[in-house]
Amino acid sequence: MEAKLLQSIQPCKWADTENSRVRMMFMNAQSNKRVLALPKRYRPKVFSCLKNSPGSVLESGGFPASESLVLKKKSAEIENYLNGRCIFLVGMMGSGKTTIGRTLSEALDYSFSDSDLLVEQKVGGTSVAEIFKQHGEGFFRDKETEVLKDLSMMHRFVVSTGGGAVIRPINWKHMRSGISVWLDVPLECLARRISAVGTGSRPLLHGKSGDAYSQALTRLSSLLEERGEAYSNANTHVSLEHIASKLGYVNVDNLSPTVIAIEVLVQIESFLKG
Ligand SMILES: Nc1ncnc2c1ncn2[C@@H]1O[C@H](COP(=O)(O)OP(=O)(O)O)[C@@H](O)[C@H]1O
Numbered sequence: 001m002e003a004k005l006l007q008s009i010q011p012c013k014w015a016d017t018e019n020s021r022v023r024m025m026f027m028n029a030q031s032n033k034r035v036l037a038l039p040k041r042y043r044p045k046v047f048s049c050l051k052n053s054p055g056s057v058l059e060s061g062g063f064p065a066s067e068s069l070v071l072k073k074k075s076a077e078i079e080n081y082l083n084g085r086c087i088f089l090v091g092m093m094g095s096g097k098t099t100i101g102r103t104l105s106e107a108l109d110y111s112f113s114d115s116d117l118l119v120e121q122k123v124g125g126t127s128v129a130e131i132f133k134q135h136g137e138g139f140f141r142d143k144e145t146e147v148l149k150d151l152s153m154m155h156r157f158v159v160s161t162g163g164g165a166v167i168r169p170i171n172w173k174h175m176r177s178g179i180s181v182w183l184d185v186p187l188e189c190l191a192r193r194i195s196a197v198g199t200g201s202r203p204l205l206h207g208k209s210g211d212a213y214s215q216a217l218t219r220l221s222s223l224l225e226e227r228g229e230a231y232s233n234a235n236t237h238v239s240l241e242h243i244a245s246k247l248g249y250v251n252v253d254n255l256s257p258t259v260i261a262i263e264v265l266v267q268i269e270s271f272l273k274g
């Protein structure tokens with residue numbers, strides 16, 4: 001896995017100046033272990049080369065210590081292309097919109113806004129679950145659209161939308177003021193995450209008998225069925241399965257929010273560069 005990743009590293013100045021044997025050692029390093037197998041005197045240089053490599057963590061070796069460095073670097077690289085436009089994260093419940101949204105906003109020095117939270121504030125602090133109960137889903141969706149309209153006039157915001165924002169065309173009109181990103185996460189992973197935290201804030205997953213995981217999985221599957229292609233209207237598509245396979249991970253569960261945030265920026269950059 002790392003061999004491919006390391007190959008795309010721009011050979012740093014040091015490796016270039018050293019003799020070809022050392023350079024070969026550097027380029028053949030497969031992972032932390034192999035780099036550590038290098039003679040002690042070369043290791044600090046190799047690590048610093050890896051840390052300063054350009055590109056996303058997917059190109060720079062994916063060494064855990066460098067993840068946040070790479071995110072910061074990618075954020076700086078994309079700044080001018082973004083030009084203050086908002087980023088709207090869309091995806092099913094549990095796909096990480098709120099989590100990754102916060103990580104992204106910090107890296108980009110953007111403000112962060114969660115549309116569910118703004119809806120709750122609009123309804124006097126009533127929780128999403130209570131809004132569904134007292135006023136029904138239609139009322140919630142109307143408030144959600146109002147919030148997205150307000151946000152469409154802002155700059156330098158990362159917005160984590162609610163999972164159902166994609167079902168109304170008017171919401172896409174508002175999100176087109178910025179750049180939309182679909183966080184595409186396998187249903188089983190969504191069900192694992194949601195059953196771990198409970199469905200309190202997700203009334204659409206309430207009810208039904210059976211264990212939390214299979215209840216969430218069944219409900220999420222039918223919701224995704226109903227929503228069909230709606231998510232694929234987003235400007236960019238970040239598939240966690242794709243990231244995992246590029247990093248040689250067996251599943252998506254160990255992909256950190258930082259690694260996913262880097263991939264979000266890589267995808268936005270290629271979208272903006274057209
Ligand atoms: N990359 C990740 N790795 C592990 N857990 C995650 C990751 N992203 C999100 N989570 C967890 O999954 C749950 C849902 O995340 P959240 O950001 O609320 O998703 P959403 O806003 O899309 O519903 C939370 O408990 C969160 O901590």
Ligand SMILES: O=C(O)C1=C[C@@H](OP(=O)(O)O)[C@@H](O)[C@H](O)C1
Pocket residue numbers: 091092093094097098116128161162163164165201202203204
């Ligand atoms: O998928 C949906 O229809 C919903 C997702 C929720 O947000 P999260 O995606 O942040 O859970 C929240 O907006 C509401 O419960 C409805």
Ligand SMILES: [Mg+2]
Pocket residue numbers: 097098114116160161162
């Ligand atoms: Mg959320």
